[in-house]
Amino acid sequence: MSTEQTVLGNETQEYFINMGPQHPSTHGVLRLLLTLDGEIIRKVEPHMGYIHRSIEKMCEKDSYQQIVHLTDRMDYLSCHINNEAVCLTVEMGLQLEIPERVKVIRTIISELTRLASHQLWWGVMGMDLGAITGFLYGFRDRELITDIFEETCGARLTMNYNVPGGLMFDIHPNFQKRTKEFLAYFKKKLPEYEELLTGNVIFEERTKGIGYISKEDVISYGVTGPSGRGSGFACDIRKLHPYSAYDRVEFKEILYNEGDSYARYMVRMDEMKESMHIIDQLIDNIPEGDYKAKTKAVIKLPAGEYYQRVETARGELGVYIISDNKKSPYRVKFRSPGFSNLSALDTMAKGCKIADLVAMMSTLDLVIPDIDR
Amino acid sequence: MRIIKNIGQYFGEIFHAIKSLLTGMKITGYYFFHPKEIVTQQYPENRDTLKMFDRFRGEVVLIHDSNNEHRCTGCSACELACPNGTIEIINKKEIDPETGKSTKAIDQFVYHLSMCTFCNLCIIACPTDAIKMAQTFEHSVFDRSKLTKVLNNPGSKLMPGIRE
CATH class of the missing domain: 3.30.70.3270 (Alpha-Beta Plaits)
Structure with missing residues (x-):
């Protein structure tokens, strides 16, 4: 026969395949160009930009109040925390004194957001590995948190509850009651999550030892949040640089040293308990006071550079504002956690199989609008 | 990939696997027999009684x-x-x-x-x-x-x- 066949013989040939942009397990429009050897992954190249909306550029024409609502659309699962990041940066520039009440309410809602985000992640993680049940259970419990948001903030997902200087309006009279009811309910339901997925033999086989990344790699790629803490990298901004009311609450920073998909999963499961512990400490101690500090109608930041970091459900979000003393910023840069976390995917996936890649991406908890912005 | 050393471990792992699957099935079975705990809303049917929160932004x-x-x-x-x-x-x-x-x-x-x-x-x-x-x-x-x-x-x- 032809010479080509005899040369190839039993050897294999590398080939390319596109995963996405329309792939259900990428959770959005992310295109991964995979170099494969049979089923084994040799290289993963993420191609982004499918939902780039130039949020950073749009910020340059908006006033500081208007920027806040754009950050809802970045990482939509931790939108309150994104809003808070921008507000904290602006407040730092104005050197505003924020009422204690605002700080506590912001912290409670941030932790509720983190809980809701992790619940959704848990459900979707099960779905990615073929278990539809988990998806429905995760959404069932998340619904109660979105109800709390809807009552107090006015929207379920893109809440836009923060304004520079405080909050848009005071908490709803039912807020404390509903939150306590939810906590009592969810403390009973969290063990169900553990029983359904954590100990499951299929789940353990597909996550333990898969997608390993070392602590050195995690630090050099800038992987933060639960994904970084799964490799033993202590990077919780709430501990390192406390903002809002995190300096007065007691909580543990969850660290696992295994660095595999299972470790990243366990970090998030334990973080849910810590989030509930934080809310427990604050919910009865909301100080009286104003819900907003007085600001001017047109905010002008003094010329200079301002940087503020917060811990979203996915990792460290940095907001960098350069101001030239006009009513809109000269330049805004968001250091989004998803972007850095995605960069580590290649190192994680080398040598694994395609089916494991889905599990890895799920434990990285990628939100594509956060990556593209 | 784990290496199986002896026959006892082999059957032990099978037993553990079946037990873990049954633990999960217990939960789904519980909800199957307790339909009152189901939380879904029958949306188009409950339009008359459905009331949104006061602050909801429509x-x-x-x-x-x-x-x-x-x-x-x-x-x-x-x-x-x-x-x-x-x-x-x-x-x-x-x-x-x-x-x-x-x-x-x-x-x-x-x-x-x-x-x-x-x-x-x-x-x-x-x-x-x-x-x-x-x-x-x-x-x-x-x-x-x-x-x-x-x-x-x-x-x-x-x-x-x-x-x-």
């Missing part, structure tokens, strides 16, 4: 009272506060019949629902509390042009005493 409306009077002075504060150009206020000159002075009044309060992000900034910006967020949420229409609305009723007037 769409911007201009408040009119029973005399067909509103509180909007046409100051354009909402138009400036809006990040997306959702609100357009078209003013007209009006001559007061009693004093004979010409005053500014709104001709059309145009609201592009298709561009609105429901951020609530216009409601906060309004100095006379003329607009509010309504709790409607069924916004789908067959034609995009229907999403551009004029919020002031035909023939509506400014409520007396607002401008002062």
